[in-house]
Amino acid sequence: MMLLFRLNGQSVEVETAPDRRAVDLLRDLGAPHPDVKDVKEGCGTGECGACSVLVDGVHRLSCLMLAAQLAGREVVTASGLGSEAAPHAIQRAFADHGAVQCGFCTPGMAVAAAALLQDNMAPGREDIRRAISGNLCRCTGYVMIVDAIEAAAGKMRSDPSALHEERVASRKAAKSSRKATMPSRKKAGKS
Ligand code: FES
Ligand code: FES
Numbered sequence: 001m002m003l004l005f006r007l008n009g010q011s012v013e014v015e016t017a018p019d020r021r022a023v024d025l026l027r028d029l030g031a032p033h034p035d036v037k038d039v040k041e042g043c044g045t046g047e048c049g050a051c052s053v054l055v056d057g058v059h060r061l062s063c064l065m066l067a068a069q070l071a072g073r074e075v076v077t078a079s080g081l082g083s084e085a086a087p088h089a090i091q092r093a094f095a096d097h098g099a100v101q102c103g104f105c106t107p108g109m110a111v112a113a114a115a116l117l118q119d120n121m122a123p124g125r126e127d128i129r130r131a132i133s134g135n136l137c138r139c140t141g142y143v144m145i146v147d148a149i150e151a152a153a154g155k156m157r158s159d160p161s162a163l164h165e166e167r168v169a170s171r172k173a174a175k176s177s178r179k180a181t182m183p184s185r186k187k188a189g190k191s
Contacts, residue, residue, distance in 0.1 A: 005070045008034050008080030018068035023051045025067045026077065038079045038107040042136070049135030052108035053077050059115035061134075078107030081114055089159075090114055090152040097148035101139035108135050113149045121157050125150060 001018045004011070007026070012033050016025055023044075026036045042050035044063050051062040054076040055069075082088030090113045093099070100106050109132055116123055116131035123131070128149045129142070137145060 006074045016067045020067040022065035023062040036077045039077050049108045052111040078110040089155045093148040093152035097144050099144040099148040105137040
């Protein structure tokens with residue numbers, strides 16, 4: 001099938017088997033599409049969170065999604081949250097708080113954190129732990145990750161310009177493009 005979706009703000013049009021796993025599709029897109037090797041595969045069975053992405057703003061595990069489920073969606077990976085030159089508050093806080101050691105879990109953690117903070121700008125530590133409970137880290141013991149997400153939330157509250165303007169815009173765009181091109185989720189069934 002020819003699959004069309006948006007990835008980190010760019011349009012993607014690619015020929016693929018519809019039952020290919022989304023994690024494989026994203027990691028192997030290749031030029032001219034953006035490099036999304038930041039989407040990791042750990043367990044491949046929905047247990048570790050390493051393959052986390054945002055799909056229309058919702059935290060999803062790409063190892064449990066089929067390529068066809070990305071059709072018409074807005075997909076954001078950790079590298080779409082910010083860049084090296086202009087890191088997202090979450091990415092900066094992870095670096096500042098020593099929340100990155102081997103780094104394998106970090107993109108998925110950042111995505112889980114972004115999903116939390118777009119809905120709850122003042123999460124308690126328990127909220128943060130719950131939000132990352134599906135993301136496993138073998139290195140940090142989680143405390144520094146929770147510290148980083150708490151600090152990112154504080155930074156984003158104090159700097160409304162960092163407050164997901166792009167995310168809000170992309171969610172609106174995704175909503176309207178979904179309305180225009182797809183049956184409602186209710187009609188289509190839960191994906
Ligand atoms: S690789 Fe998807 S949850 Fe582990
Ligand atoms: S930093 Fe190594 S798995 Fe989390």
